[in-house]
Amino acid sequence: MPKLKIAAGDSVARLAGAAGVAPDTVWSHPDNARLKARRDHMDVLAVGDVLTVPEPEAKTQQCATGKRHRFRRHGVPMRFTLQLLDEAGQPRKGRPFRLEVDGTPQEGSTDGDGVVQVYLPTAARQGVLVVDDLMLQLAFGVLEPKSGLAGVQQRLTNLGFPCLQDAGRLGSPTRRALRAFQQLAGLTVTGKLDDATRSALDDHHTQRNKLAQQLANADAGT
């Protein structure tokens, strides 16, 4: 049974798709129990994590001859959901967007909360999203777990506190970004990375409208 070391851009969805098994099958495999306990989500793994990807199991299905049978492959598409805010934190509501992934364009409009939601092939690694004057380069499956410094820096950067130039070290830019986020989130401003900050960061990064609401409150406060 192959054990894979996670590289940048790997996610269970992608690896399972490549292996021809269902992501849930991979994530629920007993050999991945320890990893599952450490990670919050199967598609947010750390570089260096080791994932067991079971071989596709042969399944015998009884079928009558002379009839047409339909088989449905389970869980193949990868869903990508992104709430787009402007610099001030206002959602980009109802704005037309264009997303190009691996040469295939998709077009649509953001919803009432500025959310883009599309389905992508599991093999997708990068894309370009254009909304108004914003051109965003997307890297799928690269988000690290919130417990690590890289994950923290990635989330901070996505939330408008850029510090990826400091990737891998807790230098002044990251501390500044942490301080700014802590202030926004109403945490004690220390510039240090603690559990409360990690948790708040993940909440803001995964919850609809939470960041927008915080920024609106901050604006009203000033």
Next chain:
Amino acid sequence: MTRPTPWLSAFAVLADWNLDDCPWPEGPEIAMNAMVKSQGDQGELNFVATRREILEAFLHPNEDDDMQGVVESTPTVQFGFNPFAPNLFNVFRPPPPKPPRYFRALVWNLENFTNDRRPRGAKPIDSPRNLARIAMVADLAYRMGADALLLMETGADVGQAMTHMATRWQAQEEQSGDTVVRSVEPLVSPATYALPEIALAYQGVQVAAEADKVRALLLVGEGYIITPTAFPALDNGKLCAAFNLLFDTSNNVARLPELPELAGDLDSTLYNVAMWCWKMLAHYQSSMGSEADHHLLKLVLEDMIQTPGQFLTQPENDYGNFHLALLTAFELANDYSPSPEAGGAEILQLLMLAWILRRNLGTLQEKPSISQPQQFNQFFGTYTPPPIPLPAQRQFWLNGYGDSPDLVATVLLVACGQTFDLAAHDPDNGAVASCSDGELLPGGLARLGLLTLPHAETYGVVYRPYSSQHLEWFFDSPFQDLGYSTSGMYGILHGDKNRTLRAQSPTDALNGRSALIIRFPVSEKLKVPFALHHNRYSPNKAIKEMDTEFTGERAILARLQTLEDEASMLALKDFDPAPLIVGDFNVPSGLVQAESGAKSTTAAGKRRRKLRKLHVSQMAAAGYVRRRRGDRTHPQTTLKVPANIARDRAPYSEPYDAVYQPFDFLDGEANVRSAAVHNVQRLIPPALLQQTISVPGAFGMSQTVALSTVVREQMEYIYLGIVRRILTTLGDAQAWLQANLAANESKQAYTQADDMLRGQFTAFCKWLEARRKKFAELLGQNLLAPCVPTSLEDWFGELRKAIAKIKPFVEGAKKKAAAARKAERERLKKEAKRTGKKTRRKKPQPQSSTSVPLLDQLDAELDEEMQSLFDEEDDEGEETEVIATKPKQKRKTPGQERMLKLGELFDALLHLEQYPDLRLWGAYRNIVSDHLPLLVEIDLEPGSS
């Protein structure tokens, strides 16, 4: 040209500017150790206690050691890509506009920028020189991407100056093509010494005369135009009321008779008559009138009656009634004994009225009204007082200095309960809104002896906020300075009830000076603090009495001690974060810079070393270290006088301007770099010379002048000055030779030398004049090109040879003069011995044929401009001899000095023609300042790529 932005360092962008970079001194711990050492164990404990958090942060910068166990490995970062998780909700917000990374300030002493208290060099703000200076400074601030200009030695009209500067700078910002144009805001500091507040009204505001207003006017004393409005007839009753009002409500008026300016005996001037009247009136009102006063009063009356023309232009025809009143008063004075009740005050008031009419109504052709109501007087019975016609609108110039006669008139008129318009007035610029008030008020107070006039200064600031939000933060944040609460982000550093700031105390060394504390916001939470200081020597009693055995170091000690005092004030008080101290400290290199090579063993050298160590340790004890260049020397930031610049080809001399940085500036979250701008081609680039300024012309019209014209005029001015100096010196030498010739001494030798020199001089003078014209002509074509000297060096060579032949005669004459002096001393000694009395030595006769040359009297003939060029007594800009431990060598006469410097003058002339940079340096020095600008750049993201 690439211009530094808030995210680009000036040091990176302006790499070819040859900025004289001054990093943090090597090994700040050395200074810290010195500080701890100087404060002892308790000092160390205090230091650790107050800075424990900073030290701990320094020792343990990363408290997240546990991260090592959490991060398994560092992922490869894909720059430009934003990482997202599939099958999860993601949020993206672009970063808000990038906050500025760099804050840049240009610190500049613009020597005597405007009308400050020192007349030397000060010119009106709209003089071509000042307008050119404004253009040059604004241009450099723009090109360096400065966020703030911090200017010292600005005068009372600093507001005007900063507004001009900001306007010029703003115009360049708008032409820059930047997508976001930042505003440029002029700021004016308060005066460095707190002044009494006196309410003032301004032009166009009609105010009724009140006791406070009258008091204010009396105190101000200079520079107001008062226009009475709706003027009713003025009679004696009103005058009495006016005087009573003044006397009762103003101590100053009660003091008038005691003032020195009124104490003089009566003489023939009208002003003194009027002032004498005030004095007498005060005496009468306070029942102090004496027989002598009364006698004098009669004399005055008699004088007025007998010579009425002195007081009344056309007394017989137009003011007959008034003249009659004077006659009556005279008779009255003859009859009564002096007392206010007896009418003495009225007589005096009549005199004053006569004087007022003479001063202000002399050309008035109105007939006096006869509709005055009758009054009763115990001597006259019922009578009609002489009416005094006054115009409905007439201006009175209130100026209390010297023999200004309008003071009395103005005060009287104001006190009479009229309404009037009051316009602040600048003596040089005419009526202005209020710019001179800062100078007028203390001047008036000092004249009245109520205030020791401090040498208060102002600082000018031009601020280019990063955004309107930053400007709001600047003005909205409260400023709590030491002991005084003011609003705004800037204020003057003060002492408190426990401690006086030495620089500021009016009775101490720098009497009235202090630093401007200003904090510029770079984020809502972080402000960059500066203490802007100008430390100038002003001779006063405190300095004279300074405790040192070396008289020559008193002024230096004053500068050092006031600076150290200021630093300790900043350190000891709750002043967080501690500011950078920037400015002009007038501390010469000997006292900040260690000697290179072998240490001096002279007493002066040892003394210098001792003072230097003391100064460094005192500053370190306050937590400050002076920034210097990488080669451990301090950048030289002041300029020599133009003639020396031209001669030496090294324009700067002393490191007067500096940046003192606290050890823990902004808690280590900022990195400071500073540099002196030593590149004159960058200070005055050719493109700048093509720009124009608008200067006032004839008939109120303005005219446009190219900056190159102003610069060229300054170069010509310097060149011409040197030419004149050479010609004067040669002419004087010739006269001296002739005088010796007349004395028939070594006739043959003198004749030979004189003939030779005469020929050389004459030809040289003609040639030099032609050369000057050529220089001006070539200069006009291209300021920066050499003027291609043809035979100048040859001429100088010939002339030098000729002058060398004078030397033996000069030496001979000196010896002879010395022998004569010695003989005179001997004679005096013998005389004293013989008579038992000391006999004064006869002064040597001037212009004696044997007196040592030469040109003393010519110095007096030189015009002021020449004096300022060559005999500038300036404690700034030139090498300063710090410690005088030995008696100075016998002083040479100015004539001798000039003769000895003739060769240097030739060199200066030659260099001015050959080296364009020297010309520009001279022009910079004459137009802008004798100080170089210091760039201070603060990196708010140290360590970022």
